[in-house]
Amino acid sequence: MASSSSFIATPTMSLLLLLLLLVGSSSAQLSTTFYSNSCPKLASTVKSVVQSAISKEKRMGASLVRLFFHDCFVNGCDGSILLDDTSSFTGEKNANPNRNSARGFDVIDNIKTAVEKVCPGVVSCADIVATAARDSVVTLGGPNWNVKLGRRDSKTASQSAANNGIPPPTSSLSNLISKFQGVGLSTKDMVALSGAHTIGQARCTNFRAHIYNETNIDTSFAQTRKGNCPLPSGSGDNNLAPLDIQTPTSFDNNYFKNLINTKGLLHSDQQLFNGGSTDSLVRSYSSNPSTFNSDFSAAMIKMGDISPLTGSSGEIRKNCRKTN
Ligand code: HEM
Numbered sequence: 001m002a003s004s005s006s007f008i009a010t011p012t013m014s015l016l017l018l019l020l021l022l023v024g025s026s027s028a029q030l031s032t033t034f035y036s037n038s039c040p041k042l043a044s045t046v047k048s049v050v051q052s053a054i055s056k057e058k059r060m061g062a063s064l065v066r067l068f069f070h071d072c073f074v075n076g077c078d079g080s081i082l083l084d085d086t087s088s089f090t091g092e093k094n095a096n097p098n099r100n101s102a103r104g105f106d107v108i109d110n111i112k113t114a115v116e117k118v119c120p121g122v123v124s125c126a127d128i129v130a131t132a133a134r135d136s137v138v139t140l141g142g143p144n145w146n147v148k149l150g151r152r153d154s155k156t157a158s159q160s161a162a163n164n165g166i167p168p169p170t171s172s173l174s175n176l177i178s179k180f181q182g183v184g185l186s187t188k189d190m191v192a193l194s195g196a197h198t199i200g201q202a203r204c205t206n207f208r209a210h211i212y213n214e215t216n217i218d219t220s221f222a223q224t225r226k227g228n229c230p231l232p233s234g235s236g237d238n239n240l241a242p243l244d245i246q247t248p249t250s251f252d253n254n255y256f257k258n259l260i261n262t263k264g265l266l267h268s269d270q271q272l273f274n275g276g277s278t279d280s281l282v283r284s285y286s287s288n289p290s291t292f293n294s295d296f297s298a299a300m301i302k303m304g305d306i307s308p309l310t311g312s313s314g315e316i317r318k319n320c321r322k323t324n
Pocket residue numbers: 059061062063064065066069100101102103167168169170171176190193194196197199200201202203204206243266268
């Protein structure tokens with residue numbers, strides 16, 4: 001006993017262990033072929049559930065894209081947003097950015113059930129979220145990309161990390177830039193990813209101040225939105241309006257055209273085109289859909305790389321809502 005522990009403690013041995021750890025962590029990278037052998041039907045299985053959910057309700061594609069963003073921005077892309085509250089932690093579902101807002105959990109459950117049928121115990125919920133986001137974008141007419149896989153699922157979730165990590169719609173441009181920088185995403189990534197607001201809906205409570213109190217907004221657009229978002233605050237808080245006034249169920253570059261016309265729905269949206277450093281990127285995406293598509297795809301891949309659990313960290317959950 002004493003001799004074996006003194007053996008482990010030798011400097012050579014410690015160096016070897018350190019080397020092993022380094023090699024271990026650098027080989028534990030995400031890869032597009034991670035499940036090629038262990039779950040060859042993964043891609044087709046996820047796609048078919050996503051397509052059927054979107055055919056029932058187009059908005060679901062937007063909701064699934066947003067789940068990926070809200071997962072990745074809180075302790076990395078680790079499926080933490082999917083965990084229900086327990087006695088040992090308060091999860092992310094009821095954090096401010098998610099409460100009465102994040103949706104699509106039932107679709108993720110349906111995908112998980114279908115995936116468990118074809119390859120039980122193999123695919124993480126975090127990878128399902130990443131794949132469902134890509135399939136949603138493609139289904140709504142946006143770009144395609146190869147999703148990097150091999151993430152594992154967290155054993156915990158954090159409401160406070162969700163409250164602090166996900167930028168609110170009251171954010172200034174500099175707040176947005178620094179929130180994204182904090183997770184390793186550039187200003188260009190931030191502007192490209194914001195183009196996801198070409199699909200989906202927002203609640204009155206999140207755009208009321210912008211339409212009633214701000215001047216960097218088209219007057220008739222503000223008037224239209226006031227029609228279903230009354231004063232005083234508290235009334236009609238959950239009434240919905242499309243983030244893209246033109247084509248809310250098509251993934252295109254109209255979001256950027258709207259910003260140029262001061263028809264951004266959220267205060268944070270219009271911050272991207274308000275006389276500041278990102279105006280030129282907005283102009284470029286508004287006139288060049290293929291640049292937007294390729295920058296968006298690249299940024300989604302980059303967002304998917306935010307501190308994943310790999311190797312033997314975390315677990316492969318059996319049920320996306322609960323730890324094993
Ligand atoms: C740049 C900072 C961002 C802010 C401040 C922001 C804020 C918001 C807000 C307030 C809503 C409406 C929620 C509600 O009213 O219930 C929303 C919806 C949405 N967001 Fe963002 N967002 C940001 C970036 C992103 C990114 C990076 C993505 C994805 C790549 C994204 C995807 C979406 C989608 C698709 C919806 C519509 C969801 C649905 O209809 O269910 N957002 N966002």
